[in-house]
Amino acid sequence: MSVSLPFLNAEHYICGDTPLLFRRVTDVPHLYVDWGDVQHCLNNPWMYNIEILDSNNTKVQMPTVPHPWHGNWHPDKKVIMDLVNDNHTFVIAKYGHHNKAVNELLQSIENAFDVACDAHIYGALGGASSFKIHWDQPANFIMQIHGETHWTVYNERCSTLVKYTGFPYNPTEDEVTPAIDTVLQPGDMLYIPSRCYHCARPDQERLSLSIPCWHDPENKPDRNQYILDIT
Numbered sequence: 542m543s544v545s546l547p548f549l550n551a552e553h554y555i556c557g558d559t560p561l562l563f564r565r566v567t568d569v570p571h572l573y574v575d576w577g578d579v580q581h582c583l584n585n586p587w588m589y590n591i592e593i594l595d596s597n598n599t600k601v602q603m604p605t606v607p608h609p610w611h612g613n614w615h616p617d618k619k620v621i622m623d624l625v626n627d628n629h630t631f632v633i634a635k636y637g638h639h640n641k642a643v644n645e646l647l648q649s650i651e652n653a654f655d656v657a658c659d660a661h662i663y664g665a666l667g668g669a670s671s672f673k674i675h676w677d678q679p680a681n682f683i684m685q686i687h688g689e690t691h692w693t694v695y696n697e698r699c700s701t702l703v704k705y706t707g708f709p710y711n712p713t714e715d716e717v718t719p720a721i722d723t724v725l726q727p728g729d730m731l732y733i734p735s736r737c738y739h740c741a742r743p744d745q746e747r748l749s750l751s752i753p754c755w756h757d758p759e760n761k762p763d764r765n766q767y768i769l770d771i772t
Contacts, residue, residue, distance in 0.1 A: 544646060548682060548730055549653040560694035560720045560739075561732040570686040570727045572642040574662055574748055582633045582662070583622055586615040590634035593624045598673050601629070628667035630743070636660040636750075637762065647752065648764040650682070656754040657761045663741070664748040671741040673711040679753040681733045685725035688747030692731060694721040695738040712738060725749070 544567045553561060567573075582589045587608045593601040601624060603616040625631050637647050637659040647658040663671065664687075676699045683692070695717040699710065717738050725731065733739050741749075 563730040592632040594630040630665045630669040633662040657757045661751040674740040682752040683731040684750045686748040691742040696720045
């Protein structure tokens with residue numbers, strides 16, 4: 542593994558689950574994602590979940606087409622590529638088994654915390670926006686891969702009394718107070734606790750890897766690599 546693992550120390554999380562910043566956890570972030578990986582994913586939308594954001598930070602409704610062999614509908618990949626080439630922000634999910642480096646990174650997190658992980662790529666070819674201040678249900682690790690991104694993670698969280706619907710509340714700057722306000726460089730990592738408000742403000746070409754962690758030990762992915770008994 543090409544990552545240092547201070548973020549896997551349970552002492553950070555047992556008593557006081559707060560946002561955390563880890564500098565330079567890896568010197569080779571491109572092993573996890575590079576632009577070739579992104580191009581492959583965008584050209585195979587039946588294998589990955591792909592979303593595009595517009596200038597208002599909302600998801601673009603893209604036309605879908607059927608795949609004759611895979612039995613599902615997926616966004617038209619020419620539309621995807623045109624939007625990405627027009628500097629829209631893209632999100633690629635179901636990336637957690639894409640290559641050996643990503644698989645091993647997620648396996649180390651799952652082994653340390655008894656969680657189930659996926660990996661999502663966030664990026665844009667130019668100055669593009671991202672989601673407004675919001676919270677997510679799972680805890681997340683964010684690794685900067687390429688470029689720089691201004692991140693703010695706030696002290697406030699949404700109560701578990703509020704049901705997650707996929708459309709979390711977007712507070713104004715006056716309603717929240719920063720816990721971490723920083724610019725992530727390639728190889729840096731953020732930890733964002735569950736339901737903790739946060740916001741990315743990218744203004745240049747960038748790639749980042751988001752690793753949502755869900756406490757579901759009974760349904761953990763099998764990340765072992767088995768060998769064919771070929772004679």
